[in-house]
Amino acid sequence: MIRVEKVKKDFNEDTKIHLKNIEFKDGKSYAILGVSGSGKTTLLNIIAGIVTPNEGRVFVDDIEVTNLTQKEKDNFRLKNIGYIFQDFKLMEDMTVEDNLNLLKIEKIDCIDIDNILEQVGLKNKRKIKVKKLSGGEKQRVAIARSLIKSPKIILADEPTGSLNYEKGIEIIELLDKFHKKSNHVMIFVTHDDRMAKFADEVIHFEDILVKGGKK
Numbered sequence: 001m002i003r004v005e006k007v008k009k010d011f012n013e014d015t016k017i018h019l020k021n022i023e024f025k026d027g028k029s030y031a032i033l034g035v036s037g038s039g040k041t042t043l044l045n046i047i048a049g050i051v052t053p054n055e056g057r058v059f060v061d062d063i064e065v066t067n068l069t070q071k072e073k074d075n076f077r078l079k080n081i082g083y084i085f086q087d088f089k090l091m092e093d094m095t096v097e098d099n100l101n102l103l104k105i106e107k108i109d110c111i112d113i114d115n116i117l118e119q120v121g122l123k124n125k126r127k128i129k130v131k132k133l134s135g136g137e138k139q140r141v142a143i144a145r146s147l148i149k150s151p152k153i154i155l156a157d158e159p160t161g162s163l164n165y166e167k168g169i170e171i172i173e174l175l176d177k178f179h180k181k182s183n184h185v186m187i188f189v190t191h192d193d194r195m196a197k198f199a200d201e202v203i204h205f206e207d208i209l210v211k212g213g214k215k
């Protein structure tokens, strides 16, 4: 369970993101729809402990993430949150398998690499450098990396943003398949209504903004 309470992030005079209280429940999937620049990535980053809000609190179960030191937040994220970033954040010069092995170096409990690569359809790309993969394949590596540690929470920022409709649906179906097999909370951001309908609940970002916050 994730609880976002009275969170405000003021980047500057012109950009103030003030959020209503929101709760995300275990085992549920949520799609966040909203216009560019409204604060969707910022919300995911606040949940993940990457961006610190000016005010408010974020809880994951009974842990107040906003109260942890930066090092504790980083450890918490490594262990508990699978974050599929808008720009992947993969190591382009490393192979698919070495991108996944990085988590083991951090001493995170991981499921078998063969197993996860099979499930995301990348078993034959194991030894290929990430920079040689297509956009859809990179997205699959990012998904494998987020799932390999069996996280409590999956955050996916525009997981289909760079893909055409057919490839986008394949990726959403893959995320949905993993989600249904687990009890994790999944939150994905999308611009596309057709992707959003895969979620248990659709959240229109403007509905969770406190009016007058964002200028």
Ligand SMILES: Nc1ncnc2c1ncn2[C@@H]1O[C@H](COP(=O)(O)OP(=O)(O)OP(=O)(O)O)[C@@H](O)[C@H]1O
Binding pocket: 011, 012, 015, 034, 035, 036, 037, 038, 039, 040, 041, 042, 043
């Ligand atoms: N580090 C930062 N410093 C200053 N302003 C920032 C910073 N990060 C984000 N912003 C601003 O906050 C607002 C929300 O940004 P955010 O990336 O959360 O939007 P978004 O909804 O994810 O947009 P998109 O759909 O284009 O990805 C934007 O106006 C952005 O310019």
Ligand SMILES: [Mg+2]
Binding pocket: 040, 041, 042, 086, 157
């Ligand atoms: Mg964004």
